[in-house]
Amino acid sequence: MLMKPALSIVLTFSLTPFCAAQEKPKAKPVELELLKESIGVWDAEIEVWPQGPDSDSIKSKGVETNRAYGEYWIASDFDSQFGGQTVRVHSIVGYDLDQKKLVGKVIDHGPYAASMTGEYDRKSKTLTWVTKAKYPNGKVMVQKTSLTQKNADERVLVLMVPGNEKDELTKFMQIRFVKRREEQPAAN
Secondary structure (H helix, E strand, O other), X not given: OOHHHHHHHHHHHHHHHHHHHHOOOOOOOHHHHHHHHOOEEEEEEEEEOOOOXXXXXXXXXXXXXXXXXXOOEEEEEEEEEEOOEEEEEEEEEEEEOOOOEEEEEEEOOOOOOEEEEEEEEOOOOEEEEEEEEEOOOOOEXXXXXXXXXXXXXXXXXEEEEEOXXXXXXXXXXXXXXXXXXXXXXXXX
């Protein structure tokens, strides 16, 4: 009795690679190249406006380390100091072939993970993320983040959060990232 199910499982697994090999490889989305360009260590100059963009800002520094996690994903760790506290943020971002867009998850010291979806505009070289996060009380907050590639070694992130008016977003944070140069071996 067990022979038929076992045989079907064996056939399924043995034929799957053959069938998959017959499919033509799909062109890789341009977003994957964008993600690959972010691999490395980036020094960050952070400016935050906790009371809104018309108030005084708080400046700090941080470091972002991005590494490939397979072919479609980037694992990112961001460390900084804010108000005397260490802030650590970890994210996994990548390109979802089913959704045909960038997606991600972000965690920090809070109790909730944030979910992101992103669109890339080639003309402006800007990646725009819409992030669904939660306040500590569990209420949902929608943020918008734009990340503009200035050149191969510089990017600027602008985070917009809900403002005082309904459907208003206001600038909360800006981060200028500068890619660290890879150390070259000494010439003999």
